[in-house]
Amino acid sequence: ESAGGIISWNIEVVLHDTIPTGVPTHTATTNPYVITGLANLTSYDVYIQNNNGSTLSYYNGPINFTTKLNLTLGGSYTINSADPTDVLSSGTNFANFHDLSYYLDRASSVTNMVIDVVIGSGPYYENVQFNRISGLDSNNKITINGQGEEIISAIMSNLNVMYAIRLYGANWMTFNDLIISGYPLSLFDPMFLFHLLYDQYHNYSCQDITINNC
Secondary structure, three states: OOHHHOOEEEEEEEEOOOOOOOOOOEEEOOOOOOOOOOOOOOEEEEEEEEEOOOOEOOOEEEEEEEOOEEEEEEEEEEEOOOOOOOHHHOOOEEOOHHHHHHHHHHEEEEEEEEEEEOOOOOOEEOOEEEEOOOOOEOOEOEEEEOOOOEEEOOOOOOHHHOEEEEEEOOEEEEEEOOEEEOOOOOOOOOOEEEEEEOEOOOOEOOEEEEEEOO
16 A cells, blocks of 8 residues: 555546546556556646545546657668668667657667768758757767768747757757858847757756867
8 A cells, every 4th residue: 555545546548638538548556657658759637536445536537648759779770861760670879869869868778879960961951950869978968970071050030939959958969070150030130059048948958069170
């Protein structure tokens, strides 16, 4: 019996914005409890009901979450616009910086990565944001070797996107030999080549960021 006399929890998991039925899809007798069998990159709502053995509480919820990919990233990779992104099929290429950021955010595990931008594959016209990746440390970091290639900030009308590379509470990232250019909408608009920004929603500041010859 757990604290408060609760002996189990009825859990209903439904797709996000789906009306719950009140019928549990899972019953948990341990806390925490692992829900399995969910689809990749899918948003769900969870409702939880306490059971103390004699009475049932109202369902609490929804608690919303989005699953990640069953994907581990680690090792040597390339950024090459001439080839498609193929990491979901055990490949090692990202077609652009945006795809790299996208899969870093959604991978289930990220370990030490070295990404070489293929010589002659640029320039890359994009605005890219890197967020904090859990599990990174001094032995597991992300290194991007630009090899003299260029990323050019796409011209945007939104002043919230006036950057080439934004590090949003990011950690343990190194950028080497990458040419970074940006063109503001006017002489009076800001343009950040590297924009290090505090993640106020998760209380993350940028940490252990190294920028060499960029």
